[in-house]
Amino acid sequence: MSPRASARPHNHSPGDPVLAAAVRAGELAPSLHGTRPWRLGREGDRITVGTDPDRRLEIADPDAREQVISCGAALFTVIVTLRAGGRRPVVRELPDPDRPGLLAEVTAAGAAEPSPNDRMLHESIGLRRTHRGPFPFDVDDVRTVRTLASAAAAEGAVLRPLGDERLVRSLAGLVAAAEFLHRCERDTGEELDRWVRGPGRPGSDGVRAEDFPPPERVADALFPERDFGRGRVRGMLDAHGDVAGTAALLSTAGDARGDHLAAGRALQRVLLTAAAGGVASAFHTQPLEEPHLRAFIGERLCEGGHPQMILRLGREADARSHPLFASAADPE
Ligand SMILES: Cc1cc2nc3c(=O)[nH]c(=O)nc-3n(C[C@H](O)[C@H](O)[C@H](O)COP(=O)(O)O)c2cc1C
Structure with missing residues (x-):
């Protein structure tokens, strides 16, 4: 998705509440066995998404495939929250070959008007839950x-x-x-x-x-x-x-x-x-x-x-x- 960039200047403070909200929202993503096997960090205008090696399931997920899927879900949640908050996220995935545990860096590069779809996805973050059992x-x-x-x-x-x-x-x-x-x-x-x-x-x-x-x-x-x-x-x-x-x-x-x-x-x-x-x-x-x-x-x-x-x-x-x-x- 390429959000419509606006001409508004980029002046987010280090304590930007939208970035803080994006990290909190990332924690609500689905994960294998609810392990939340990510590390979501914040440095200024940048959010980092990495794996937490202590939360990988060695028996169910020896290759960390499902761990990275879980982290990808957290990454998308971060991105959507930034967009819904009027930020323009710039994402670099796997930015450092020497640090495979660092999966993505998301920089809030400027301001952008959220699309209706961004808003809708953002509203769903707190509503989504894994269903188990039959469906009506x-x-x-x-x-x-x-x-x-x-x-x-x-x-x-x-x-x-x-x-x-x-x-x-x-x-x-x-x-x-x-x-x-x-x-x-x-x-x-x-x-x-x-x-x-x-x-x-x-x-x-x-x-x-x-x-x-x-x-x-x-x-x-x-x-x-x-x-x-x-x-x-x-x-x-x-x-x-x-x-x-x-x-x-x-x-x-x-x-x-x-x-x-x-x-x-x-x-x-x-x-x-x-x-x-x-x-x-x-x-x-x-x-x-x-x-x-x-x-x-x-x-x-x-x-x-x-x-x-x-x-x-x-x-x-x-x-x-x-x-x-x-x-x-x-x-x-
Ligand atoms: C990669 C991955 C694999 C999952 N596999 C299963 C599964 O096989 N059975 C299941 O009931 N839930 C599975 N889940 C859902 C998680 O158990 C669930 O996301 C977690 O318990 C948190 O609950 P929530 O999604 O309701 O927030 C999986 C989730 C992910 C991300």
Whole structure:
């Protein structure tokens, strides 16, 4: 997106509240297991986005792919907040080859009038939350699907909804295979325990017990959820309905660090656009943590692209679209 630059002079003080708000908003991005595995720093008019090595999941994410996707989502949130606050962000991704942990530098280079789409995305930051369990309603209208695909394309990724029931079942089968293998083989007990927050435990790290389905429902769904509770912390999801939602794959043409960062930006743009349109998103990334399954999904379901996220998109019963949602298909 290229915001319309205005002729207003650039005179932001070191204590610029818009930059402070952008860092705070970045912390609200989605992340693998709620690890928030980024480091968001501020130096004058510049915000840095880097990885936090202590928050990488060694078992689930040994190559840090999902960590960088999470950081990309935080980066997009920072960018949107700066734009909505009337700043013109200039982004340098992977600016220093000697510091691979430094993913991006965002400089508030001047002033620019926010577009309606910037405002809409910004309003969605606090509304977006990961959905788990079934959806009351599918997303089956062409306009919504096209709008979300455009959001992914604007950040250099492809969002591919699976329309054919047989393909959906194939993908669900791969999710189930990975999930049940992980339950048997992975010594993820410690990793999950660190990032699951029991009922009433305060803080913003990790997955809250209220957010995952109770144990008796974990194994039943077409797309099985990650077993965050492991039968011990009881989830409290209030389940209703039995619609799996619209399954979709987010992929990129390449598979380097910069592509994972782009996937994260695209993910967050899709999620914020979806939230504005009354669409919630669920994730099932388990098979993408198995190299052979990931390659298979890329070859058979992504036309040779590299799958980065598996989503289900659906509507809540009382959801309403943002009035600007219809125009979000053309974000530039
Ligand atoms: C790269 C990535 C992978 C994720 N994979 C899953 C997943 O497989 N299952 C799931 O329930 N949530 C998944 N999530 C969602 C996170 O658990 C969620 O973002 C986090 O708990 C914070 O909650 P929030 O999104 O509601 O703010 C994933 C998020 C990211 C960024």
